[in-house]
Amino acid sequence: MSVCVAKYHDQLISIRRHLHTMPEEGWSEFTTTNFIVEKLKEYGYQVLLGTKVINPENCLGRSQKVVDAGIAYARKNGVSEDFLKATEGYTGCCGILDTGRPGPTLAVRFDIDCVPVTESTEQDHIPQSEGFESTRPGLMHACGHDAHMSTGLALAHWVADHKDELKGRIKFLFQPAEEGVRGAAAMAASGIVDDADFFLGAHIAMMCKSGEISVNPYGFLCTTKMDVTYTGRPAHAGVEPNAGRNAMAAACNAFVQLLGIARHGSGMTRINVGQLNAGEGRNVIPSHAVMKMEVRGETGEINQYMYDSAVQIIKGCALSQGCEYTIEKMGEAVDLTNDQALVDVLTQAGNAVEGMNVRKDPMNFGGSEDATILARRVQAHGGKAAFFVLGADRPSGHHTARFDIDEKALDKGLAVWANAVSILLKK
Numbered sequence: 465m466s467v468c469v470a471k472y473h474d475q476l477i478s479i480r481r482h483l484h485t486m487p488e489e490g491w492s493e494f495t496t497t498n499f500i501v502e503k504l505k506e507y508g509y510q511v512l513l514g515t516k517v518i519n520p521e522n523c524l525g526r527s528q529k530v531v532d533a534g535i536a537y538a539r540k541n542g543v544s545e546d547f548l549k550a551t552e553g554y555t556g557c558c559g560i561l562d563t564g565r566p567g568p569t570l571a572v573r574f575d576i577d578c579v580p581v582t583e584s585t586e587q588d589h590i591p592q593s594e595g596f597e598s599t600r601p602g603l604m605h606a607c608g609h610d611a612h613m614s615t616g617l618a619l620a621h622w623v624a625d626h627k628d629e630l631k632g633r634i635k636f637l638f639q640p641a642e643e644g645v646r647g648a649a650a651m652a653a654s655g656i657v658d659d660a661d662f663f664l665g666a667h668i669a670m671m672c673k674s675g676e677i678s679v680n681p682y683g684f685l686c687t688t689k690m691d692v693t694y695t696g697r698p699a700h701a702g703v704e705p706n707a708g709r710n711a712m713a714a715a716c717n718a719f720v721q722l723l724g725i726a727r728h729g730s731g732m733t734r735i736n737v738g739q740l741n742a743g744e745g746r747n748v749i750p751s752h753a754v755m756k757m758e759v760r761g762e763t764g765e766i767n768q769y770m771y772d773s774a775v776q777i778i779k780g781c782a783l784s785q786g787c788e789y790t791i792e793k794m795g796e797a798v799d800l801t802n803d804q805a806l807v808d809v810l811t812q813a814g815n816a817v818e819g820m821n822v823r824k825d826p827m828n829f830g831g832s833e834d835a836t837i838l839a840r841r842v843q844a845h846g847g848k849a850a851f852f853v854l855g856a857d858r859p860s861g862h863h864t865a866r867f868d869i870d871e872k873a874l875d876k877g878l879a880v881w882a883n884a885v886s887i888l889l890k891k
Contacts, residue, residue, distance in 0.1 A: 492531055508624050513550050522649045524645075524649055535553075559638075569632055572637065575639050579604055606862065639835075675873070677821070680807045691754060694712075696708065712742035719740060733759075735770060738757065798837055810880070854880060
């Protein structure tokens with residue numbers, strides 16, 4: 465029998481739409497974190513911030529310039545200095561509710577950052593026609609994290625309202641910087657999930673339509689994101705080109721060779737160079753080049769093969785042009801196999817929701833998701849973990865200017881979450 469979540473419908477929609485108007489990129493989500501913390505405290509949660517939930521040594525792809533801009537935006541929005549001080553410069557939070565009765569600890573994770581996309585201004589785009597479009601050009605909740613946060617907060621509200629029916633503890637992780645898979649490593653390294661007996665995470669839409677749930681997706685690709693910097697020597701391109709060391713030539717040669725890495729025979733591989741910036745002027749031998757790139761693999765071993773092959777090419781192209789190079793890891797995710805016990809729980813939770821189609825056929829996630837790092841951390845400490853997909857119809861693909869979700873799917877999604885919590889923590 466499904467739990468009743470009807471009273472949380474208005475909250476689901478209003479909070480999702482509010483958060484949609486104020487997207488913030490990874491590691492800068494101070495206004496968003498403040499909003500979440502206020503709600504969690506309103507529901508009666510203990511809230512942890514800053515280095516209690518983020519290990520600074522494990523932050524990936526964190527730009528101080530972006531962080532400072534997020535703090536400035538928060539001040540503009542009236543976020544208090546006391547709150548900003550409490551964050552210690554790190555976004556994200558953990559809300560904890562202890563029922564006061566012995567039982568397991570369940571950790572649930574929701575991501576909070578946006579995508580660097582400018583939202584569509586076409587009037588048939590529902591956020592535009594309904595008046596909740598992004599107010600920040602170049603930033604948009606184009607992946608559904610606004611819906612994730614709204615669902616997480618509604619679930620936190622439901623748990624608080626039904627605390628007397630549950631046992632054990634529940635931790636709500638609101639994780640920064642999922643885009644680029646940059647935030648989970650630092651959250652996991654804080655130790656916040658080391659005592660968790662169970663871990664659940666989810667994504668909206670993806671390969672599932674409204675009214676569907678995939679409880680055991682496969683194809684979580686391991687990935688390593690890298691920034692590669694080549695440093696050469698400038699010289700006059702006409703008078704003395706021989707005195708230069710061409711960083712752009714090194715980068716361009718590496719670009720072409722990287723795409724030619726032999727694919728691994730044991731599983732899926734991916735590689736992409738998404739950005740290349742180089743050079744100073746028309747008549748100057750380029751002394752600086754930066755490539756933003758990534759490798760992916762079906763397993764950790766295959767991903768490591770891709771990474772090692774890439775490093776050899778990067779190094780070789782630097783040597784060929786007499787340049788120096790550095791490689792900075794900017795993000796990472798790992799593969800994941802759901803624990804069958806939680807697959808069974810999610811199946812039961814989905815089947816209990818009227819009209820929900822629990823997909824039994826294998827469904828390929830086909831991408832990378834850094835919740836896998838938190839999940840694997842829980843598994844490494846003896847707990848069980850699973851990641852699932854809650855369907856929602858969408859007019860366009862994720863990370864596009866016209867991305868939106870069928871808001872009616874949020875009610876069924878919340879019901880699945882509440883059912884799962886009820887099964888795992890029932891008295």
